[in-house]
Structures are given as structure tokens and as C-alpha cells.
Amino acid sequence: MRVVKELSNQNRIVYERTCGMVSKVQKEAAYVIKFVLFGMEKCVVNNRAISIFPDSFTVLNVETDHYRVIDSATPVDSLSLYLDANFVTDLNKTFFLDQEQLLDGVELKSTPHFIETLYPLTVDLKCNINHLKHQLLEGIDNEALFNEYLHHCLWGYYKVSHQEITEKFQSLDFLKAKTKKEVFRRLLLAKEFLNSNSDKEVILEDVANYCCLSVNHLLRTFKSAYGVSPHQYLIQLRLNRAKLLLKTTRYPLSEILCLVGFENASSFVRLFKANVGTTPLKYRKALVQHYFFASYK
């Protein structure tokens, strides 16, 4: 299933639901924001393979080489937003300039440039893309509404980018700006590796090799930027993914364990209980009861 909505300002929304797909290298004359609503999609961006899960999204600049691979037993839901350069430039100005500068007609020196990595999906972005998908599948023909959703999605990206890039970059303590920039770039690679491989066994040396940092340097700088060690980050990521699967699917616990990358049930249940305060099955049961009663509201 593929639904495409082209807007008169060159913005485009593409919703796809498929089990298998390999798309060729595309060079889009637009900025792209890619979301996966259910399942997992592999995306190769500038020769880097990243896996997009429903708790994350990625962005691509104009003319970025990329191709996509979907290979799943259950259908994967994905939503791609193709944003025209003028649309992005306008919002870029409102994000970075204050009202006075906008009124004075101040222009930003450079064109918008997205940092192509994985970003966490925030509640606001999730709500907005779910509404967008709903209106798209309903066949609503309201350009102003779709542009409003796109505006809020792009704004959501800028907010996440500010938190994940600008603030984390500032939290690093280096004397030389060039070193700081390079180390941060490598930390982004490390985080990307953890996000993309959380369903597999991850060894710290592999992460360090991938991002070209020594294990000690990686441990120290990762904690300094993100406040947790790579291992703690990975555990939290797996637990959050398990929570999402418990909430949105009827998969048995054994299958969820494999999908999120835990090796044995006892360590999963122990960590889940320590983190969420209840066992996975009780968590799922409570959610079922919550939604049952919510439907009677």
C-alpha cells in the first residue's frame, strides 16, 4: 500500500505499508524526514546503514544519496515527508531569528543543513505524524491542514535537534573547538550504532571501532554528553522498545525479548521491574484495563 500526497508548494507526503522493499539510490531535490510507525526500516545514508524504529526518525538533506531496505514478516508502516527547500528556509529563519530580525528582513548566511543521524521521536512529533497519517488515509483534501502538520513536524525536528545536537555538544568539555566537533561527530556515530543494533548483541569494542574512538575515550565522552554510559543507554533503549511492543502488539514476551535484544527472560524482567516498577506482563495487563475503561469514558 502506498499513499502519496503532493502539495502545490512542492511538499510531498508518502505513506507506505509493506513487508519487503529495496529502493534504489535516490537523490531528492527536497529535505526528507523519515518516520517508521511500525516495524523497522534499514536506510543507507552516505554509505552508513541505520535502522529506523518507531521510537526514532532521521532527516536527510537535499540531494543526499540514500536507499532503503524493508525485509519483515509483518508489514512495516513508514511515513516520509519531502519538504521543499523554500519551506525549510522559511521555517529555519523563524526558528533562528527573533521577531525584530524577521521584520528587518535579516537573512541567514547559510542554507539550512540537517545533521543526518537518528533522533528520538518526541510525544509531540508522534502525535502530529499520527494525525497526519490519519488525515492522509482518510483522503482529506486540505492543503492548508497538511502544510500545518508539516510545519509542526519540521518545528518538532528543530526542537529535538536543539536538544540532541546543540545542547549535548555544549555539554562536552574540550579546549579546542575542532577536537570538540570531531569527538561529537564520533559520539553521534556511536549513538547511531547503538540505536541501529539494539536488537543484536552489542560489544563495547564494536561501538568503539565503529566510531573510531578508544573504549576509554568513548566511555568518558559518551557519559559526559549523554549523562549515561553506552551500556546504560542501550538497556534504556531496549526497555523503551519493549514497553512500546507490550503496548502496541500482542506478541508473546519471548518474542519481544528477541526483538529488543535481551538474551534471557530473567534479566529482562529484573531490569524492567527495576525501571518501570512492575513486571512486563502486569504492565501489559494494566494497559489493557486502562484502554478498556478509557473506551467507556
Next chain:
Amino acid sequence: MRKLTTTHLYVKVSSLVNAITFFSEQLNLQVKHTSLRHFSGAVALYDATTSIFLSEKTYPGQTTEIWLNTHDCLEQYCRLKSNGVWFKAQPHYMSAGLLAEFVDADGNSYFILERRNYQD
């Protein structure tokens, strides 16, 4: 099972005729004249549980700030805007969710709130 709660909001307007036109034509709400022992005016049905009581008279509990819940703030914002409703600002994010604010001819403020759970 949870108890069904209904919300009654009382709003004072300078002209009931104009208010009925605004609520029915611009907000697309069902409005009917009501004359009860304790209330005389019109009632606009916002949703199954929320009614807005409009009157030219003064009643206790009348408010100038009306909070309405919605499941999709942006959809409602665009729909009302295309009907000519004037919004004070673009929808913006608050700790409770996404909010849009518009006013009627009497200066009453209406807040459309899409509640979002940021704790999850």
C-alpha cells in the same frame, strides 16, 4: 466503570443573535434556543459531554475563558480558520499539550487544547 461527567460552560454575550451565528456558522456547532426556569439564552453543543450556555443576561459562574478539549488541535485550528475565526496566535505547545486560542466578538477567549501525555 467510570462515571460520565458533563461540562456546562456559561458565557455572557452582548448579542445572542450574533453569538448564535458565530457558534453555528463559524464554529459549526449545533445551537438551540433554551428557556429554562434558571436560564434563558442558547445552548451550543461542543461535544457529547460539553455544552456552552450563551446568554445576554448575567448568571453566576459565567466565564470569559472557555477551555475546550480536542483530539486534533491542528485540524480544528485549520477548519475554524477557514471559517473566518480569528486566532490570537498560531497553535503552540504547553506542558499539557497543543493549544490554540481564538476570541469571539465580545472578547471571550476560547482555548482549544489537545491534551498530550508527556509522562509516558
